[in-house]
Amino acid sequence: xxxxxxxxxxxxxxxxxxxxxxxxxxxxxxxxxxxxxxxxxxxxxxxxxxxxxxxxxxxxxxxxxxxxxxxxxxxxxxxxxxxxxxxxxxxxxxxxxxxxxxxxxxxxxxxxxxxxxxxxxxxxxxxxxxxxxxxxxxxxxxxxxxxxxxxxxxxxxxxxxxxxxxxxxxxxxxxxxxxxxxxxxxxxxxxxxxxxxxxxxxxxxxxxxxxxxxxxxxxxxxxxxxxxxxxxxxxxxxxxxxxxxxxxxxxxxxxxxxxxxxxxxx
Amino acid sequence: xxxxxxxxxxxxxxxxxxxxxxxxxxxxxxxxxxxxxxxxxxxxxxxxxxxxxxxxxxxxxxxxxxxxxxxxxxxxxxxxxxxxxxxxxxxxxxxxxxxxxxxxxxxxxxxxxxxxxxxxxxxxxxxxxxxxxxxxxxxxxxxxxxxxxxxxxxxxxxxxxxxxxxxxxxxxxxxxxxxxxxxxxxxxxxxxxxxxxxxxxxxxxxxxxxxxxxxxxxxxxx
Numbered sequence: 001x002x003x004x005x006x007x008x009x010x011x012x013x014x015x016x017x018x019x020x021x022x023x024x025x026x027x028x029x030x031x032x033x034x035x036x037x038x039x040x041x042x043x044x045x046x047x048x049x050x051x052x053x054x055x056x057x058x059x060x061x062x063x064x065x066x067x068x069x070x071x072x073x074x075x076x077x078x079x080x081x082x083x084x085x086x087x088x089x090x091x092x093x094x095x096x097x098x099x100x101x102x103x104x105x106x107x108x109x110x111x112x113x114x115x116x117x118x119x120x121x122x123x124x125x126x127x128x129x130x131x132x133x134x135x136x137x138x139x140x141x142x143x144x145x146x147x148x149x150x151x152x153x154x155x156x157x158x159x160x161x162x163x164x165x166x167x168x169x170x171x172x173x174x175x176x177x178x179x180x181x182x183x184x185x186x187x188x189x190x191x192x193x194x195x196x197x198x199x200x201x202x203x204x205x206x207x208x209x210x211x212x213x214x215x216x217x218x219x220x221x222x223x224x225x226x227x228x229x230x231x232x233x234x235x236x237x238x239x240x241x242x243x244x245x246x247x248x249x250x251x252x253x254x255x256x257x258x259x260x261x262x263x264x265x266x
Numbered sequence: 267x268x269x270x271x272x273x274x275x276x277x278x279x280x281x282x283x284x285x286x287x288x289x290x291x292x293x294x295x296x297x298x299x300x301x302x303x304x305x306x307x308x309x310x311x312x313x314x315x316x317x318x319x320x321x322x323x324x325x326x327x328x329x330x331x332x333x334x335x336x337x338x339x340x341x342x343x344x345x346x347x348x349x350x351x352x353x354x355x356x357x358x359x360x361x362x363x364x365x366x367x368x369x370x371x372x373x374x375x376x377x378x379x380x381x382x383x384x385x386x387x388x389x390x391x392x393x394x395x396x397x398x399x400x401x402x403x404x405x406x407x408x409x410x411x412x413x414x415x416x417x418x419x420x421x422x423x424x425x426x427x428x429x430x431x432x433x434x435x436x437x438x439x440x441x442x443x444x445x446x447x448x449x450x451x452x453x454x455x456x457x458x459x460x461x462x463x464x465x466x467x468x469x470x471x472x473x474x475x476x477x478x479x480x481x482x483x484x485x486x487x488x
Contacts, residue, residue, distance in 0.1 A: 009443060009446050010442050017420070045453060060318060060322055063304070066333050
């Protein structure tokens with residue numbers, strides 16, 4: 001029995017999905033003909049299924065593929081994810097998944113993103129960068145690692161973010177720095193040191209994400225500009241074509257030629 | 267490694283054949299599997315999470331994990347069931363992590379994909395789909411994760427009750443209970459919003475068409 005009908009739940013579900021055996025199906029149908037409540041229940045649930053059928057996910061660009069960046073590397077150690085489409089598609093890639101987007105080298109052993117941390121009299125220095133040559137590191141006060149940041153690091157990273165580290169195309173190659181360099185540079189040990197390290201890692205992670213977002217925002221803007229210009233050109237082209245039949249034939253032909261030239265040059 | 271994805275007679279290789287090739291290190295065979303299943307996995311994640319970006323992330327991560335673990339896949343289940351399991355585990359992780367914040371809050375209209383990829387969609391159809399999408403994600407958000415997952419697997423991926431039971435490590439009757447209770451909650455939710463099955467169908471021909479063709483593809487693949 002269900003809440004709203006006299007039919008047993010399992011039989012009702014089987015019936016709704018066309019999986020009831022003939023006997024059950026006949027029994028339910030005979031019953032529903034004489035029981036308004038059950039007929040309403042069946043009709044109502046069918047309506048829900050009809051509505052569900054109209055729900056489709058938004059179109060999304062999800063194409064990517066697995067590539068082997070270095071043929072000599074064993075497949076289970078290094079692999080890369082590359083978008084199947086060009087850079088123009090980057091605009092649809094998610095924040096923390098940007099890493100994977102930009103052509104990502106993933107090392108399953110979890111490479112921490114080459115931070116370099118030093119202590120000196122000015123406090124703690126954190127250096128991060130995409131290339132081996134570190135440029136003008138900014139000294140950071142230790143107090144930057146606030147308590148809230150430390151708390152935040154106790155959360156687990158989002159799925160995969162631990163193992164996935166992104167490297168934009170062009171600069172992407174593993175640096176010579178050892179993954180564990182940060183820890184050894186710290187050298188203080190103890191719970192406080194660990195907490196600080198976590199805070200630093202969090203800052204490094206956030207900084208990386210900011211860089212990636214900035215990169216993608218830039219690309220996105222460029223792409224938008226290009227699309228806008230192209231659309232504007234197409235409008236001009238269309239108008240010119242529409243006016244071809246009129247008296248100013250020669251003038252229109254000139255405009256058309258210019259538009260086509262402009263369009264082709266992009 | 268061109269040409270290995272189809273047989274000598276030009277027939278598509280089965281999932282099992284592609285998996286066997288992928289295990290030997292043929293990444294192109296794996297990519298073939300990605301292309302075959304990525305839309306299903308994305309759709310699954312989208313309907314379970316109600317969020318586009320996270321669905322893409324889950325989709326991508328699912329295939330990464332599958333690729334890394336392909337050697338451990340011994341064909342004890344169908345390849346697709348294996349993918350579903352990975353994806354659903356990732357969805358569950360995400361939901362648990364985000365429980366504090368609002369789960370399943372649909373993004374605003376501007377947050378959605380401005381560029382449909384291969385699907386030709388008119389502006390009108392897009393508006394209808396977004397309205398219905400918002401409504402559905404809101405209604406689905408009122409279900410438990412298990413109810414939602416059960417409905418999605420049954421309605422959109424055509425799994426049998428037994429397959430769902432296996433995926434959820436639950437008895438068959440539990441699956442049916444989840445389905446029944448989920449549908450009942452949805453019915454109340456949609457009624458409250460004034461949505462009735464037939465009315466919705468006639469109002470959104472384009473969206474309905476997409477959903478139907480989608481389902482057809484599922485059945486074909488299976």
